[in-house]
Amino acid sequence: MINDNHRDADPVYERLGRQAAALLQLRRFVLFALAASLLTSAALSAVILTQKDRTRTVVIAPAESTVTYSAEEDSVSANLLERFAMNALALISNMTPATAAWQTETFLKYAAPESYGEIAAALRSGAAELARNQAAVAFFPMAVSVDRDEKRVCVKGEERLFIGRTVTGSEPAVLCLALTVRAGRLWIAALTKRPAGEFDAQGSNPNSTRTQTKGGRS
Incomplete structure (x- = not known):
């Protein structure tokens, strides 16, 4: 058992x-x-x-336009450089006492962090002077030079200063923006104003492009 x-x-x-x-x-x-x-x-x-992220982004203009703009991590197309620069320069080159402060602060939103302090000091001083003198400034573009390699855009035109309807000053000038690209976004690294005679020197780079606005001269 x-x-x-x-x-x-x-x-x-x-x-x-x-x-x-x-x-x-x-x-x-x-x-x-x-x-x-x-x-x-x-x-x-x-x-x-x-x-390294090499994603390519293509930005398409409004439906009625056939123009396209492209941006990569560290570079953008020449036409995007030009459009960005023209829009940015319009903010600070066409101002009245009523709009100077707002347009200056809007422009500064695109300033590169390392350049913000220097650019802000100069622009705010100019905006305050316009308001103090009740003056206005206008810039009439004539030609544009774009250097894609250097990421620099220069615009040649005529700058006029107004008090009321009276033109108190007028001079040819070249406004230049040095730009930088980070993660596909454009930033303003420097803003300079040059004599009109220096504009032709921008065409010496074989990789640069030049366009002329309607009614302008090179």
């Missing part, structure tokens, strides 16, 4: 042993899969962090 009980118990112990071994093997497999997943995720993260 005792021998029969021992014989009946053996299969039970064997079955429990097999189940325990199976559970242990399953646990080892899960741990191995988890470790492999973590290693794969770490490797993928390292590749993403170290790989």
Whole structure:
């Protein structure tokens, strides 16, 4: 009788042993899969962090226009440089006492962080002077020079100063913006004003382009 009980118990112990071994093997497999997943995720993260983003973004003008603009991480198309510069310069070259402060602050939103202080001091001083003298300034573009490699845009035109309807001053001038591109976004690195005679020098770069506005002269 005792021998029969021992014989009946053996299969039970064997079955429990097999189940325990199976559970242990399953646990080892899960741990191995988890470790492999973590290693794969770490490797993928390292590749993403170290790989340079060369995503190309194409900006399309309004539907009625056939002009397209392109931007990459560290460069943009020449026509995008020109459009950005013309819009930015219009803010600070056509001002009245009522709009000078707002237009100056709007322009400064596009100033590069490292250039903000210098540009802000000069523009705010000029805006305050316009308001104090109740004067207005207008700039009439005649020609544009775009250097894509240097990311520089220069606009040649005539600058006029008004008090009321009276023109109190008029002179030819060249306004230049030095730009920088970071993560596909344009920033203003420098703003300069040059004598009109220096405009032709901008065409010496074979990679530069020049366009002329309607009714202007080069």
